[in-house]
Amino acid sequence: xxxxxxxxxxxxxxxxxxxxxxxxxxxxxxxxxxxxxxxxxxxxxxxxxxxxxxxxxxxxxxxxxxxxxxxxxxxxxxxxxxxxxxxxxxxxxxxxxxxxxxxxxxxxxxxxxxxxxxxxxxxxxxxxxxxxxxxxxxxxxxxxxxxxxxxxxxxxxxxxxxxxxxxxxxxxxxxxxxxxxxxxxxxxxxxxxxxxxxxxxxxxxxxxxxxxxxxxxxxxxxxxxxxxxxxxxxxxxxxxxxxxxxxxxxxxxxxxxxxxxxxxxxxxxxxxxxxxxxxxxxxxxxxxxxxxxxxxxxxxxxxxxxxxxxxxxxxxxxxxxxxxxxxxxxxxxxxxxxxxxxxxxxxxxxxxxxxxxxxxxxxxxxxxxxxxxxxxxxxxxxxxxxxxxxxxxxxxxxxxxxxxxxxxxxxxxxxxxxxxxxxxxxxxxxxxxxxxxxxxxxxxxxxxxxxxxxxxxxxxxxxxxxxxxxxxxxxxxxxxxxxxxxxxxxxxxxxxxxxxxxxxxxxxxxxxxxxxxxxxxxxxxxxxxxxxxxxxxxxxxxxxxxxxxxxxxxxxxxxxxxxxxxxxxxxxxxxxxxxxxxxxxxxxxxxxxxxxxxxxxxxxxxxxxxxxxxxxxxxxxxxxxxxxxxxxxxxxxxxxxxxxxxxxxxxxxxxxxxxxxxxxxxxxxxxxxxxxxxxxxxxxxxxxxxxxxxxxxxxxxxxxxxxxxxxxxxxxxxxxxxxxxxxxxxxxxxxxxxxxxxxxxxxxxxxxxxxxxxxxxxxxxxxxxxxxxxxxxxxxxxxxxxxxxxxxxxxxxxxxxxxxxxxxxxxxxxxxxxxxxxxxxxxxxxxxxxxxxxxxxxxxxxxxxxxxxxxxxxxxxxxxxxxxxxxx
RNA sequence: GGGCGCUUAGCUCAGCUGGCUAGAGCACCUCCCUUACAAGGAGGGGGUCGGGGGUUCGAGUCCCUCAGCGCCCACCA
Numbered sequence: 001x002x003x004x005x006x007x008x009x010x011x012x013x014x015x016x017x018x019x020x021x022x023x024x025x026x027x028x029x030x031x032x033x034x035x036x037x038x039x040x041x042x043x044x045x046x047x048x049x050x051x052x053x054x055x056x057x058x059x060x061x062x063x064x065x066x067x068x069x070x071x072x073x074x075x076x077x078x079x080x081x082x083x084x085x086x087x088x089x090x091x092x093x094x095x096x097x098x099x100x101x102x103x104x105x106x107x108x109x110x111x112x113x114x115x116x117x118x119x120x121x122x123x124x125x126x127x128x129x130x131x132x133x134x135x136x137x138x139x140x141x142x143x144x145x146x147x148x149x150x151x152x153x154x155x156x157x158x159x160x161x162x163x164x165x166x167x168x169x170x171x172x173x174x175x176x177x178x179x180x181x182x183x184x185x186x187x188x189x190x191x192x193x194x195x196x197x198x199x200x201x202x203x204x205x206x207x208x209x210x211x212x213x214x215x216x217x218x219x220x221x222x223x224x225x226x227x228x229x230x231x232x233x234x235x236x237x238x239x240x241x242x243x244x245x246x247x248x249x250x251x252x253x254x255x256x257x258x259x260x261x262x263x264x265x266x267x268x269x270x271x272x273x274x275x276x277x278x279x280x281x282x283x284x285x286x287x288x289x290x291x292x293x294x295x296x297x298x299x300x301x302x303x304x305x306x307x308x309x310x311x312x313x314x315x316x317x318x319x320x321x322x323x324x325x326x327x328x329x330x331x332x333x334x335x336x337x338x339x340x341x342x343x344x345x346x347x348x349x350x351x352x353x354x355x356x357x358x359x360x361x362x363x364x365x366x367x368x369x370x371x372x373x374x375x376x377x378x379x380x381x382x383x384x385x386x387x388x389x390x391x392x393x394x395x396x397x398x399x400x401x402x403x404x405x406x407x408x409x410x411x412x413x414x415x416x417x418x419x420x421x422x423x424x425x426x427x428x429x430x431x432x433x434x435x436x437x438x439x440x441x442x443x444x445x446x447x448x449x450x451x452x453x454x455x456x457x458x459x460x461x462x463x464x465x466x467x468x469x470x471x472x473x474x475x476x477x478x479x480x481x482x483x484x485x486x487x488x489x490x491x492x493x494x495x496x497x498x499x500x501x502x503x504x505x506x507x508x509x510x511x512x513x514x515x516x517x518x519x520x521x522x523x524x525x526x527x528x529x530x531x532x533x534x535x536x537x538x539x540x541x542x543x544x545x546x547x548x549x550x551x552x553x554x555x556x557x558x559x560x561x562x563x564x565x566x567x568x569x570x571x572x573x574x575x576x577x578x579x580x581x582x583x584x585x586x587x588x589x590x591x592x593x594x595x596x597x598x599x600x601x602x603x604x605x606x607x608x609x610x611x612x613x614x615x616x617x618x619x620x621x622x623x624x625x626x627x628x629x630x631x632x633x634x635x636x637x638x639x640x641x642x643x644x645x646x647x648x649x650x651x652x653x654x655x656x657x658x659x660x661x662x663x664x665x666x667x668x669x670x671x672x673x674x675x676x677x678x679x680x681x682x683x684x685x686x687x688x689x690x691x692x693x694x695x696x697x698x699x700x701x702x703x704x705x706x707x708x709x710x711x712x713x714x715x716x717x718x719x720x721x722x723x724x725x726x727x728x729x730x731x732x733x734x735x736x737x738x739x740x741x742x743x744x745x746x747x748x749x750x751x752x753x754x755x756x757x758x759x760x761x762x763x764x765x766x767x768x769x770x771x772x773x774x775x776x777x778x779x780x781x782x783x784x785x786x787x788x789x790x791x792x793x794x795x796x797x798x799x800x801x802x803x804x805x806x807x808x809x810x811x812x813x814x815x816x817x818x819x820x821x822x823x824x825x826x827x828x829x830x831x832x833x834x835x836x837x838x839x840x841x842x843x844x845x846x847x848x849x850x851x852x853x854x855x856x857x858x859x860x861x862x863x864x865x866x867x868x869x870x871x872x
Numbered sequence: 873g874g875g876c877g878c879u880u881a882g883c884u885c886a887g888c889u890g891g892c893u894a895g896a897g898c899a900c901c902u903c904c905c906u907u908a909c910a911a912g913g914a915g916g917g918g919g920u921c922g923g924g925g926g927u928u929c930g931a932g933u934c935c936c937u938c939a940g941c942g943c944c945c946a947c948c949a
Binding site for chain 1: 874875876877878883884885886888895896897898899902903904905906908909911912913914915916942943944945946947948949
C-alpha cells in the first residue's frame with residue numbers, strides 16, 4: 001500500500017506555476033510507491049485493468065496518449081474509491097512489426113541457415129535496400145530484437161511516466177518475456193490436449209512478401225484495378241462455353257466450371273465436361289449455390305486457389321488441388337504433372353517462375369493466339385484481400401498450419417461465444433453489436449502459426465518415421481515444467497539432440513505463434529495464471545478491458561476465445577472501447593498513414609495535465625479530432641486551479657484541512673449563500689460519481705469543470721469580501737465552505753489533472769491526493785443543511801447584471817454603484833434579501849433596493865457619478 | 873448486400889430516462905492592467921437542433937421515412 005508522500009513544505013507559492021511539475025511529482029510518486037498494487041487486497045477490493053500492451057516497434061503518438069489517459073482517469077477514480085488498483089503495463093514486442101523494425105534499423109535479415117556468430121555486430125550504417133541487408137542467424141537476429149525492444153521500452157516508460165499514468169511498474173510484462181512465452185505455450189498445449197488446437201494441411205491466406213500465413217482477422221480489402229477476361233472452354237460436341245475471370249493466369253489451376261443449380265442456361269451442362277483452352281485439361285461442369293447467375297456469364301472457373309470462394313467450392317465439391325503458385329508467390333518452375341501434352345507444357349514454360357501479374361500478361365497473349373479470349377478486356381475496380389501490414393495481394397497457398405478453434409467451423413461454439421459477450425458490460429453499449437457481428441460472420445478456425453522468427457515458438461516436435469518423413473498426427477509435446485521451451489534447441493522428453501532431424505527421431509515444428517495468439521492471453525499473463533495462483537485469485541477475471549474499437553475482431557475476440565476455452569467464462573467484466581484520434585482531415589492517425597503527431601513536444605508545451613484534459617474530453621468510443629486548442633484550455637484550467645486554490649487558502653483558518661475531512665467541517669457553515677453553493681457541490685459529486693461508475697470519465701470532467709468555473713466566477717467573487725473580514729460567524733462560514741469546496745473540487749479533478757491537483761493538495765493536506773478518499777456527497781449535504789441552491793443562481797444573475805452595466809459604461813469592475821433596484825416577484829426579492837450583503841460587497845454597491853412586481857425580473861443599476869444604465 | 877454510429881452556432885462538440893427564453897470551448901466584437909489569475913478577467917453578437925411525416929398538452933430528445941458522412945462486416949468469379 002502507498003506510503004505517505006515525503007512531507008511537502010506546505011507553503012503556498014507567491015506565484016504558482018506548472019513549470020517542472022511533471023518531473024517533481026512523478027519522482028515523488030515513484031519514491032512513495034503511490035500507485036503500487038496492494039496484493040493483500042481480496043478480489044472484491046481489487047480493480048484490475050487489462051491494459052493494452054503497446055507495440056514497441058514504433059513510436060507512441062498522440063492517439064496512444066488519448067486512449068491511455070482515458071483509462072488512467074478511471075484507474076485513478078477507482079483508486080480513490082478505495083480499490084486496490086491492479087494496473088500493469090505490458091509491451092507487445094514480439095512478432096512481425098518488431099522484426100520489420102529490426103531489419104530496417106540495423107540493415108539485417110534473418111536466415112535460419114546462417115550459423116550463430118557470437119562476435120556479431122550490427123552494421124554501423126544499415127544498407128539502404130533490402131537486398132543488401134546482411135543475412136544473420138536466427139539467434140543473432142533474436143538478440144537484436146531483444147536489444148532494440150529494450151531500448152524502445154525505456155523510451156515508452158519514460159513517456160508514460162511523464163504523462164502521469166498511474167501504472168504499477170513492478171507488474172510490467174512483455175509479450176516476448178519468459179512469463180508470456182510460458183503462458184502462451186501452456187495455453188497452446190492445453191488447447192492441444194483438449195482438442196481446441198490442431199494442425200491441418202489446408203489452403204490458407206498467404207502473404208508472399210512476408211512468406212507467411214495470415215488469419216482472417218488480419219485481412220484487409222483494398223480496391224484494386226482489374227479486368228474481366230472473357231474466355232471460352234470447349235465442349236466435346238464442339239460448342240463453347242464462355243466464362244469471365246479476373247485471374248486468367250490461374251487457368252492452369254482450373255479444376256472445374258461452376259454455375260448455379262437453378263440457372264437454366266447451364267442445367268444441360270451439369271455433369272458434362274469441358275476442356276480448358278491452351279492447356280487442354282478436361283474439367284467437369286458442376287452446380288453450386290454460391291455461383292451467382294448475375295455475375296459475368298453466370299458460369300465461373302474454379303481454380304485452386306484464386307479466392308476464398310474457390311476454397312469453399314473445392315472443399316464442398318471434393319475437387320482435386322492443382323496449386324501452382326508457391327510460397328514466394330510465383331508459378332512453379334516445373335510444369336505440373338496434370339499437363340499431359342507437349343503444347344501445354346510449352347505454354348506453361350512461357351510464364352513459369354513469374355509472379356501473378358507477369359503470368360497474367362503472358363496468359364492473355366496465349367489466349368489471344370489460341371482464339372479463346374473473346375472481345376476486349378473490361379476494366380473494373382474490385383476489392384482484393386491483403387494482409388493488413390502487407391503491400392501485395394494475398395495468394396491462397398496449400399500448407400500445413402496450426403489452428404485454434406474459434407467457432408468459425410462450429411455453430412454451437414459460435415453461439416456460445418456470442419453469449420459470452422453478455423457477461424461483459426460494454427462501454428459504450430452499442431459496441432457489443434460489433435463483437436456479435438464479427439463472431440457470427442466467422443467462416444474458419446483461427447490460423448495461429450506464422451513462418452517467422454521473433455515470437456513464441458510453437459512448443460511441439462514431430463516424430464520422423466524410418467524414411468525421415470514427419471508424422472503430423474501425434475505431436476511430441478514438452479511437459480509444462482519445461483516451459484518456456486524452444487523446440488529448435490531443446491528436445492522432446494525422452495529424446496536427445498542426436499535424434500534431431502534423423503529418421504526415427506524428431507524435428508522441431510518450425511513455426512512461431514502469431515502475436516495475437518500471445519496477446520490474447522494478456523489477462524492470464526498479467527494476472528499470473530498458473531505461475532502465481534495467489535495473484536490470479538485476486539485479479540481475475542479482470543474488471544476492465546480498455547482498447548480501441550478497431551481491434552474488437554482481433555484482440556478482444558481472441559482474448560474471449562482463449563478465456564472461454566481455458567476458464568469457461570469471459571475474461572473481464574467491462575470492456576471500454578476508445579475512439580480514434582483523427583487528424584485535421586478526419587483521417588485516422590496512424591503510423592502507416594504518416595500523419596502522426598508525436599506527444600513529447602505537446603506534453604512540454606501544454607503540460608501533461610493540459611494534454612490529459614484534451615484526452616479526457618473525448619467521449620468514450622467516439623473518434624475525436626486532434627485539437628491543440630483543447631490542450632490550451634486544459635492548461636488554462638490547471639493554472640486556474642492553482643490560482644483559485646491559492647486564493648481560497650489565503651484566508652486564515654481555511655488551511656485547517658486534514659487528509660480526509662472529518663465528520664464535521666472546520667467551522668459551521670451558516671450563511672445562506674455558502675449553504676446554497678454546497679448543495680450544488682453535493683449534486684456535482686453525485687453526477688461525477690455516477691458518470692465514473694459508468695466509465696464515462698468525459699462527463700465527470702465536463703460537469704466538474706462547469707461547476708468549477710462558475711464557482712470561481714460567481715461564488716468566489718461573492719464571498720471574498722466576507723471571507724476577508726475579521727472572523728465573525730459569517731466569515732468563518734465562508735472560510736469553511738471554501739475549504740470544503742476546494743477539497744472536493746481538487747479531488748474531483750485529481751483523475752484528470754494529477755499534477756496540478758497534487759500540487760495544490762500538498763499546500764494544505766497530508767499525503768497524496770491520489771490515495772485520498774473520493775468525495776462523499778452525503779457529508780457535504782450535512783454541512784449544507786437547509787441550503788437553497790436557487791440563492792446562488794439569483795445572486796450570480798444579479799451580479800452579472802451589475803457587471804454588464806459596468807461593461808456598457810466602460811468602467812472598471814470595481815467602480816462604485818450608487819444603487820441597484822431589483823424588480824420581480826416576492827419570492828425572488830426574498831432570495832435577493834438573503835444574499836444582499838454579499839452582493840453589495842462583490843459589486844461595490846451602496847444600496848440594494850427592491851420593487852415587487854408581477855412582471856419579469858429586472859435589475860436597474862445606478863452607477864455612482866455616472867449616467868444610469870438600464871441593464872435588465 | 874448486412875450491421876453500427878454520426879448529422880445541434882463559422883469550427884470542435886455537450887445536451888442522460890421528452891418539460892421553463894437550446895448550452896460550452898475556440899474563433900469573432902466590445903470593455904477592464906480589479907491585490908487569486910493579463911500566456912488573464914468581464915460582457916456581447918451568432919443556431920428555423922440534416923429534410924419530411926407522426927406520437928404527445930409539449931420533441932434537439934420517442935417512432936417512421938428520406939438524404940449525406942463515417943466505421944465494421946460480407947462468397948470480391
